[in-house]
Amino acid sequence: MEIAERAQALALKIRKHKAGIETEEATKNAFVMPFIGTVLGYDVFNPGEVIPEFTADVGTKKGEKIDYAIVHDGQVQVLIEVKKINDPLRIEHASQLFRYFAVTNARIAILTNGEVYEFYTDLDAPNRMDSKPFLVLNFSDIDDTLLPELAKLAKDSFNLESVISAAGELKYIGQLKRVLVGQFKQPEDDWVRFLTTRVYDGSFTQRVRDQFAPLVDKAMRQFLNEQVNDRLKNALGGPDAFVSVSADATEPVADASPPVVSLDSGSGDVQTTGEELDGYRVVRAIVCGEVPAARIVARDTKTYFGVLLDDNNRKPIARLWFNRAKKYLGVFDENKVETRIPINSIEDIYAHADHLRRTVLRYLGKELAGAETPAEANAVPL
Known part of the structure; x- marks a missing residue:
């Protein structure tokens, strides 16, 4: 099983159980140990690989513990500090990591609440943990x-x-993406001022700000949709193909001419493949x-390609899990519980x-x- 599939399995577990x-x-027990053991592949019960309650006395601070230390090649390489699920992560939580x-050989420190993982290193000063993460995995x-970067920390x-060589670029790209x-x-x-002064010659007064703020918002949404439309038109077969993209993924797409494809809100990194469109x-x-x-609408996300009735999340018809080595068709029962069925080719969907x-x-x-429900002998229930 590839790291993407292992990560998705943990994500599903978190969604199902985090409320409890x-x-x-x-x-730690429900989410962080599976992250270390299942996703990264270390034996959490082998102290030669994972040390719980790791202690390394620091100056006058005696007996303080880090929740986990990951050992590789006989050296402590990664430190992990855990906070409660649903608690927002703040740099104040990382005092022990700092x-x-x-005082250890570790070059990677992770602060997590079991769902969000912040990865730190020492880009700004040697042997001093940075105040901002170079990678945030949610x-x-x-x-x-x-x-792929996470895979570099797997056993x-x-x-x-x-990891270290890529950390600098990852740090700033991640921050820039979050700003955007x-x-x-x-x-x-x-941001409104910056864009307004590029197109408006007068003084940037409060009145002008109030006038341009909604225009800037509308222009950015239209620009994003146009970029997505251009990409999907190419994927669907040229400039004559019709694609409708909702600015807000929760809103229905107004024009119902087929085929209709909608991208998940805020998912600029989504890449729709020809295989997904064939499956659709x-x-x-x-x-x-x-x-x-x-009425049959596709909505692509980072993890799967969904097919919906009336572009309604409450009416899923199928999910195409094609972003992995093994392909799955997701189907739904009367309670809208998804079952993933392994398939080898697009034609297998007809079965x-x-x-x-x-x-x-x-x-x-x-x-x-x-019609009776066909026996899905190879189905993987969720």
């Missing part, structure tokens, strides 16, 4: 572009030098006998045509006469 986790200790970082919305592919995401969500005054066309071909093709049609008919309040 109330303590730091429970966070102290331990200076299991509620995994950025697949970061997984079977450990490459510390490569913030500006696209809610432009700040400085197969699903649409299967179910368009039950509903007009225009589950009855299930897909039945899903659509349930949303329409109908039943597929005479």
Whole structure:
């Protein structure tokens, strides 16, 4: 199993169980140990690989402990400090990491609440942990572009030098992306001023600010949608292909001409592949006998390619899990619980045509006469 699949399995576990986790200790057991053991591949019960409650006395500070130290080649390489799930991470939480970082051989420090992992090193000053992370991995919305970097810390592919050499670029790219995401969500005054003064010759007064703030917001959303539209039009087969992209992924797409593809909100890194679009066309071909093709909408995300009825998240028809070595078709039962079925090719989707049609008919309040649920012997229930 590749690291992307292992990470997605942990993300699913976190989504299912985090509401019932109330303590730091429970966070460690439920989420952090699986991260170390399952995702990174270390034996959490082997003190030669993972040291819990790691102690390295610092000056007058005696007996302080770091939650975990990961050992590779006989040396402590990674320090991990854990906080309770749902607690926001702040640099104040990392005081022990700062102290331990200076007196061990570790070059990587991780601050986590079991869902968000902040990775630190010593880019600014040797043997002194930076105040800002070079990488932030959020299991509620995994950025697949970061997984190759995470793999460099895994037991079977450990490459510390490569991590350190890439850390500087990762640090600033990550920060810049987070700034841009913030500006696209809610432009700040400085951002509004910067753009307004490029197109407006008068003084930037409060009245002008009030006039241009909504224009800047609208222009940025339209620009992003146009960029996505251009990319998807190319993927769908040229400039004549129709693509509609919602500025807000929770809003229905107004024009219902097929095919319709919508990208997840804020997911500028999403890349729709030709294979995903082929799978979408197969699903649409299967179910368009039950509903007009225009109502069958695709929404691509970083982790899967979804097919929805009426662009409604509450009406999922199928999910195409193609961003991995092994492909899966996600289908839904009457309770909207997803089951992933391994497939070898796009054509294998046709074997589950009855299930897909039945899903659509349930949303329409109908039943597929005479059809029984096919046995999914190879299904992987979630």
